[in-house]
Amino acid sequence: MAQGSNFVDYVKVCCRSGKGGAGSAHLHRDKTTMKGGPDGGDGGRGGHIILKGNSQLWTLLHLKYRKHIIAEPGGSGSSATSTGADGKDEILEVPPGTVAKDAETGEIIFEITEDGETKILTPGGKGGLGNWHFRSSTQQTPRFAQPGLAGQERWIILELKVLADVGLVGFPNAGKSTLLSVVSAAKPEIANYPFTTLVPNLGIVGYRDNKSFVMADIPGIIEGASEGKGLGYRFLRHIERNSVLLFMVPADTERTIEEEYQILYKxxxxxxxxxVDKPKLLAITKSDMLDAELEAEMALQVPKNIPHVFISSVAGKNIMQLKDMIWTAINSYDAI
Incomplete structure (x- = not known):
């Protein structure tokens, strides 16, 4: 599937920062000085490996085939107390919403949430001190210096959590991809079988007065997804970043609307x-097949504590009303 091959939300890389440069054990010599004192400079710092947020990126695809990230070592110190050059840093640009984890322990190291934000993933080794630092009244010509400290090597997992204003939550075939294709320029793959959507689709939805918000069609949840069943666990993390959750239940569901919503909620x-503390909205999809009487009857089954609307993406029914509900929810949540 074309869309799946270009969206990468998980990579594992080996990061090795640069070794610190060695300090110099040089003793000063020139035409007039036969036995000068120590003047060895310090070694340079080894290169860091740094993550940097870049809002122009949507995926970790560019890192998929870079298994080993290696930063330069620091330069050695030299005479006249000259410090060695620092090793060149390796800067990995990632989309905002990227989480860095230790691959062995699973511990979260940090996450990048903003464009331009930089954080050191593996620091370079410290440069060694030159012999100039070790001179004293009793040891006026130290002939030794410190070696540089080794860099760090560790396996890192980078995971992307999609940043969006509203996330669509529903079982496969609930009409999420169809809604996104209708309200935005996104062209998700649409078919009537589970897991058509294998990656999150993002769409920018135009609203009144040239305003807009970002909608993410998150792959379908199945019962037991939170226990890692199916593809669910990988997908659920994308919902963490959305500020509003739009639950979608089709009007032709075999369960009641309340039952379907409660399974998703659970x-x-x-x-x-x-x-579950995020603002929640409910859209009953495929409702163009309902007459007014049946719709009124189904409205009695809707959970009482959540705003709802009956929509049809294909027929365009109540789509603007849905956008109004979403916009209100986004802005009331942002104001908290």
Missing amino acids: ELLTFNPEL
Whole structure:
């Protein structure tokens, strides 16, 4: 699937920062000085490996085939207390929303959330001190200097959590891809079988007065996704970054609307209890097949504590009303 091959949200890389340069054990000599004192300079710092946020990137694809990231070592110190050059830093640009984890322990090291934000992933080794530092009244010509400290080597996992204003949450075939294709310029793959959407699709949705917001079609949840069943666990993390969750339940569901919503809600609650604190909206999709009487009857099954709207992406039914609900929810959440 074309869209899947270009969206990479998980990479594992080996990062090796540069070794510090050795200090110099040089003794000063010139035409007039036969036995000068120590003047060895310090070694330079080894290169860091740095992550930098870049909002122009949407994926970790550019890092997929870079298994080993190696920074330069620092230069050695030299005479006249000259410090060696620092090793060149390796700067890895990543999309905002990228989380760095230690591959062995699974511990989160940090995350990059803003454009231009930089953080050191593996620091370079410190340069060794030159013999100039070791002179004293009892040892006026030290003939030794410190070696540079070794750089760090560690396997790192980089995971991307999509940044969007509203995330679409629903079972496969709930109409999420269809809605995104109707309200934005995104062209997600659409078909009537589970897991058509294998990667998150992002679309910019135009709103009134030239305003806009970002909508993410997150791959379908199945019951048990929070336990790692199916492809669910990898996908659920993308919901963590969205400020508003739009639950989507099709009007032709075999369960009641309440039951379908509660299953989705429970999956999110199991995965991360903080998710359920986000503003929630409910869209009953494919409702162009309902007459007014049936719609009124189904409205009685809707959970009481969540704003809802009956929509049809194909027929364009209540799409503007849905956008209004989303816009209100986004801005009330941002104001908190």
